[in-house]
Amino acid sequence: MEKSDELYIYDEQFRDSIATVDAKGKRVWVYPKKPSGRYHVRRIIFSIFLLALFFAGPFIKIAGEPLLLLNVFERKFVIFGHPFWPQDFILLAITLIIFFVFVILFTVVYGRLWCGWACPQTLFMEMVFRKIEYWIEGDAPAQRRLNSQPLNSEKIWKKTLKHFLFIAISVLISHTAMAYLIGIEQVGEIITEPPAEHLAGFIGLLSFTIIFYFNFAKFREQACIAVCPYGRLQGVLLIKDSIVVAYDWLRGEPRGKIKKNASIEKSGDCIDCKLCVHVCPTGIDIRNGTQLECVNCTACIDACDDVMVKIGKPKGLIRFASYHSIKEGIQKIITPRVIGYSFVLMVLIGLLSFLLVNRDDVRVTALKVPGTLYQRDGEYVTNLYNFEFINKTLKEIKLELQIAEPSSAELKNVDGKELIIPANGLLKRVYFIKIPENAITNARTVIKLNALHEGKIIETLKVKFIGPVHHATDAKR
Numbered sequence: 001m002e003k004s005d006e007l008y009i010y011d012e013q014f015r016d017s018i019a020t021v022d023a024k025g026k027r028v029w030v031y032p033k034k035p036s037g038r039y040h041v042r043r044i045i046f047s048i049f050l051l052a053l054f055f056a057g058p059f060i061k062i063a064g065e066p067l068l069l070l071n072v073f074e075r076k077f078v079i080f081g082h083p084f085w086p087q088d089f090i091l092l093a094i095t096l097i098i099f100f101v102f103v104i105l106f107t108v109v110y111g112r113l114w115c116g117w118a119c120p121q122t123l124f125m126e127m128v129f130r131k132i133e134y135w136i137e138g139d140a141p142a143q144r145r146l147n148s149q150p151l152n153s154e155k156i157w158k159k160t161l162k163h164f165l166f167i168a169i170s171v172l173i174s175h176t177a178m179a180y181l182i183g184i185e186q187v188g189e190i191i192t193e194p195p196a197e198h199l200a201g202f203i204g205l206l207s208f209t210i211i212f213y214f215n216f217a218k219f220r221e222q223a224c225i226a227v228c229p230y231g232r233l234q235g236v237l238l239i240k241d242s243i244v245v246a247y248d249w250l251r252g253e254p255r256g257k258i259k260k261n262a263s264i265e266k267s268g269d270c271i272d273c274k275l276c277v278h279v280c281p282t283g284i285d286i287r288n289g290t291q292l293e294c295v296n297c298t299a300c301i302d303a304c305d306d307v308m309v310k311i312g313k314p315k316g317l318i319r320f321a322s323y324h325s326i327k328e329g330i331q332k333i334i335t336p337r338v339i340g341y342s343f344v345l346m347v348l349i350g351l352l353s354f355l356l357v358n359r360d361d362v363r364v365t366a367l368k369v370p371g372t373l374y375q376r377d378g379e380y381v382t383n384l385y386n387f388e389f390i391n392k393t394l395k396e397i398k399l400e401l402q403i404a405e406p407s408s409a410e411l412k413n414v415d416g417k418e419l420i421i422p423a424n425g426l427l428k429r430v431y432f433i434k435i436p437e438n439a440i441t442n443a444r445t446v447i448k449l450n451a452l453h454e455g456k457i458i459e460t461l462k463v464k465f466i467g468p469v470h471h472a473t474d475a476k477r
Contacts, residue, residue, distance in 0.1 A: 018293065019283030020225060029147075030221055031140040032130075033279040037302025046117060047127040054120075055172075058179035058187075063394045065424060068180055083424050085390050087363050094352045101348060105341040107237045109333055111244035111290075115230065116297035121215075121223050124173065126281060126297065129166060129216040136162045140278065166217050167209070174208030221282045224295055231292040238290065240323040241332045245296045247276075247287045247318050248326050258311065269313045276300035276318060286318055362397060362421065363390040364451045366463045369430070374466045380410075380434040383465050387429045391421040397453055401431070404460070405448040408439040433465060440467035 020028050060067040062081025069078035077084040077092055084092045106114065116122055136158050137143045146155060178201070179187045186201065195202040215223060224231060238244070252270035270287070277285045279300060282293040286300045304318040325331040369384040376382075391397050399419045403409045413419070414430040421427045433447055445465040450457045 018225060019285075020221065027222075028283070030281065030283045031143050032281045032283075032299070033275070033303070034134050034139045035279050035297075035299040035302055037305060039298035039302050043117060043298065044127065047123055050118060050123060051127070055176055058176060058184040065394075066183065069183060070181055071183065073182065083392060085363070085392065087365075087390065088359070088392075091352065091355055091359070094348060094355070098345065098348045098352060101341060101345045104237055105338065105345055107234055108239060108242060108335075108337055108341060111238060111242045112231070112234050112294065112296045115224065115228075115295035116245075119295070121228070122281075122295055122297065124169075125216055125220060128169060130281070132165050132169075133162060136165075163217065167213055170209045170213040170216070173212050174205050177208055177212075178205055221293075225282060225293050231295075235292060239335065239337060241325075241335050243320050243322050243325075243331075243333075244290050245286060245294060245298060245301060245318065246290065246321045246323070246326060248316070248321070249287070250326060252287070252317050269308065269317050271307065271311065273307055275303040275307060279303040359392065360459060361391070361393045362399065362451065362453070362458055363392070364388070364399075364459050364461055366431075366449070366461060368463070368466075374468070376437070377434060379436055379438070381437050381440060381467050382432050382434040385431050385433060385463060387431055389419070389421045389427040389429070391423060391425050391427070394423050396423050396425075397421045399458075400452045402450050402452060403433070403447060404450050406435070406439070406445070409433055409435045409447055409465070411449070433463070435465060435467065437468065443467060 017023070020030060022028050057067050065078050065081040065083060067078075067081060069076065071077065075086045079092075079095060084095075103114065133143065137146050146158065149155060175187055175191070178190075182201070187205075190198040190201040190205065247270075251268065253268045255268055255270040255272040258271050274285075276287065277283070277300075279302075280286070281297060281299065282295065284291050284293045286294065298320075301318050301320075305315040308315050308317055322331060365388045366385050369386055372384050374381050374383050387401075389399065397420070399421060401411055401419065403411050410433070412432040412434070414432065417429075419427070419429065435445065443466065445467060447463045447465050449461055449463065451459040451461070
């Protein structure tokens with residue numbers, strides 16, 4: 001076999017399997033070497049900021065509203081202090097589409113940088129749970145030795161301490177995550193009151209804790225490799241101008257070892273030390289090119305830079321770069337695809353801004369009470385309605401309801417209370433509408449109502465009034 005054929009087999013055989021599964025289909029446990037270097041320091045600083053924001057988020061209020069609330073149970077959503085109700089579904093949908101388009105645009109330009117630097121999975125795994133593991137069990141070789149040695153006092157102590165901390169942090173994460181779903185006040189009630197009074201919430205917190213513990217203690221990098229669709233999506237989104245963690249094959253190849261009393265016996269800078277592989281949290285070899293398992297964590301960059309310094313070579317054999325920047329020395333960020341995604345993003349942002357500016361501050365809905373038709377009250381026929389008032393502003397609003405058409409109809413509030421809608425709140429009322437029986441000319445009469453605030457009509461709605469059929473003209477047909 002010629003040398004070129006051997007090189008081809010060496011370069012392409014990695015595609016036949018993934019690093020975390022052996023030939024028999026059994027999982028290979030990854031023991032990444034403890035990372036260090038300039039990029040790792042930056043990741044630590046950025047991670048501290050994101051973790052602080054995550055745990056402080058439920059306590060942050062903007063004009064009395066939480067920073068982020070995704071209460072699917074009560075169908076209330078708050079994003080950056082701005083509330084969204086079920087009636088604002090189109091606004092919420094556009095907001096989510098904008099987020100996904102932004103992620104797509106970001107991926108086209110900067111690759112999978114989100115995964116390595118901001119994704120909660122990588123953030124907690126590498127910057128919290130893995131750090132605890134290094135602190136208790138040591139670096140990769142020490143972890144292998146500990147796992148292979150028979151059960152003894154050292155192993156029991158270290159494993160117990162590690163998993164106790166894993167469970168404690170999983171509890172903390174689950175409570176914080178739940179606060180983003182139901183609110184910090186409700187989580188406080190679940191914690192301070194007996195579980196029987198909040199059984200659903202207690203089961204939810206317990207389930208979250210088990211899921212988070214299993215994910216970070218056992219499942220680990222498999223979440224990125226086997227579950228997360230983003231790794232596969234990047235294969236569609238990435239282009240040859242996308243900036244990713246890349247190996248400079250022109251400078252590094254052919255690889256060779258450093259021998260005593262001799263210079264590096266090859267022309268490339270890569271000495272095939274495989275530290276870039278040993279430090280990778282997903283177990284890949286970045287020298288094989290961009291792979292779906294790569295989360296752009298930059299651990300391989302730091303490891304390679306350290307080796308280059310020691311052998312007197314320039315840093316950057318592995319670096320943030322695009323295919324074109326390595327092959328042709330040209331880095332282009334503004335490409336037709338980037339322009340296209342940017343245009344779509346701007347259109348969506350413009351549409352969302354327009355809808356937000358023109359959104360009604362108050363939404364009124366009225367429906368007949370289920371199971372009711374009409375009742376006679378002397379000379380009048382009455383219908384019963386459920387009214388729902390939603391105040392989307394940050395101050396309470398006093399409303400007044402008036403019937404615009406027909407003039408013979410009358411409106412009456414069942415409880416007789418003033419119509420004051422709380423700030424960013426929901427109010428429900430029951431109303432009677434009555435019409436003189438001799439004024440009813442149709443089995444279904446359309447009633448037009450106006451909602452007034454400080455004498456100004458802010459919304460007009462229509463409801464259907466059901467009357468006696470024998471008075472309706474359509475009954476004669």
